Amino acid sequence: MRAVQITEFGGPEVMRLVDLPDPVAGDGQVxxxxxxxxxxxxxxxxxxxxxxAPAKLPLIPGGEVIGRTAEGRRVIALIDSGGYASKVVAAPERLFDVPEDISSGDALALICQGTTAWHILKTSARIQPGESVVVHAAAGGVGSLAVQLAKAFGAGTVIATASTEDKRKLALDLGADVAVDGAPEGLAERLREANGGKRIDVVLEMVGGPVFDDSLSVLAPFGRIVAYGSAGRVQPTPVLPAKLMRGSQSIVGFWLIDCLRNPGALIQEPFDQMVELVRAGTLRPQIGGEYPMSASRTAHEDLRARRTVGKLVLDPAL
Known part of the structure; x- marks a missing residue:
């Protein structure tokens, strides 16, 4: 089979397209x-x-694919690694049925980015009707869906941040009430101004560093900040419990892997509900690029350089 493999850790330059033996499904695998x-x-x-989670070499990156089983069942498979390949083996409990009328790109956007957006809003932030919500990186895979879901869940003012004018326009097109520059300098002031001078109830944060610090500084009493990534690769300032106590505020973490402990309820059910929102036109996944698998290095370079929007996918046949 064709696959992308790394034999040393590093940046996109360590990724290589190779031919490997086909995987063989063992007991309890598909x-x-x-x-x-x-x-x-x-x-x-x-x-x-x-x-x-630490990785081991040699490694085939990728944790999600869509395809068909030998019986013709159309599924998404969530795996620990091995996704950048033309064939994978997966545990049956990590297979999720996909309707035929949903495109492969849309389905992949919903299964990881969509369920992440769903849970950080509903499960982690426990969003309430009328609350203000900040969505950082609002043109990205999670952010573009979180903007739409926040509105669907009854949020009041949805404030999007993004790095370019085009990305901010996309966030507004998707339903954000206000879109501001996400650069750290002056971010706290821009967020409060966007919310009419008031503090923010919920912040969805995946950048880290000073973006996290400024986001925490504008939380309202009983406000929640949900941390679900560290794209900036810089850690925020440590937070003392007394600081949170003074505003009755919460910092909540989220990692989609934890949902695999109960995949039917925590992944398949939100996925199915989002499929219905897509069919109704309420939710529009954004497919920001479809790359040949041979260009997976370029996909990583574009993603890290913030040149992309929405969900990126690889075609293993190319």
Whole structure:
């Protein structure tokens, strides 16, 4: 089979297209012929071995694919690694059925970015009707869906941040009430101004460093900041419990891997509900690029350089 493999940790330059023996499904495994592989920001951490779970060499990156089983069942498979390949094996409990009328790109956007956006809003932030919400990186895979879901869940003012005018326009087109520059300098002031001078109820944060610090500084009493990434690769200032106590504020972490402890309830059910929102036109996944698998290095370079929007996918046939 064709696959992208790394034999040393580093940046996109360590990724190589290779031919490998086909995987063989063992007991309790299912072989999936891959139609498209999803690219996630976490993959860039995985390649350099800086992710939450340590990686081992040699490594085929990628944690999600869509394809078909030998019986013709159309599924998404969530795997620990091995997704950048034309074939994968997966545990049956990590296979999720995909309707035929949903495109491969849309399905991949919903299964990881969509369920992440769903849970950081509903499960972690416990969003309430009328609350103000800041969505950082609002043109990205999670952010572009979180803007739309926040509105669908009854949020009041949705404030999007993004690095370019085009990305801010996209966030507004997707339903954000206000879109501001996400650069750290002066961010706290821009966020409060965007919310009419008031503090913010919920912040969805995946940058880290000073963006996290400024986001925490504008939280309202009983406000929640949900940390679900560290794209800036810089840690925020440590937070003392007394600081949170003074405003009855919360910092909540989220990692989609934890949802695999109960995949039916925590992944398949939100996925199915989002499929219905897509069919109704309420939710529009953004496919920011479909790359040949031979150009996976370029996909990572574009993602790390913030040149992309929405969900990126790889075609293993090219």
């Amino acid at each position: 072989l999936v012929e891959v139609d498209r592989a999803g690219v996630n920001y976490g993959d860039t951490h995985n390649v350099e071995n800086s992710y939450l």
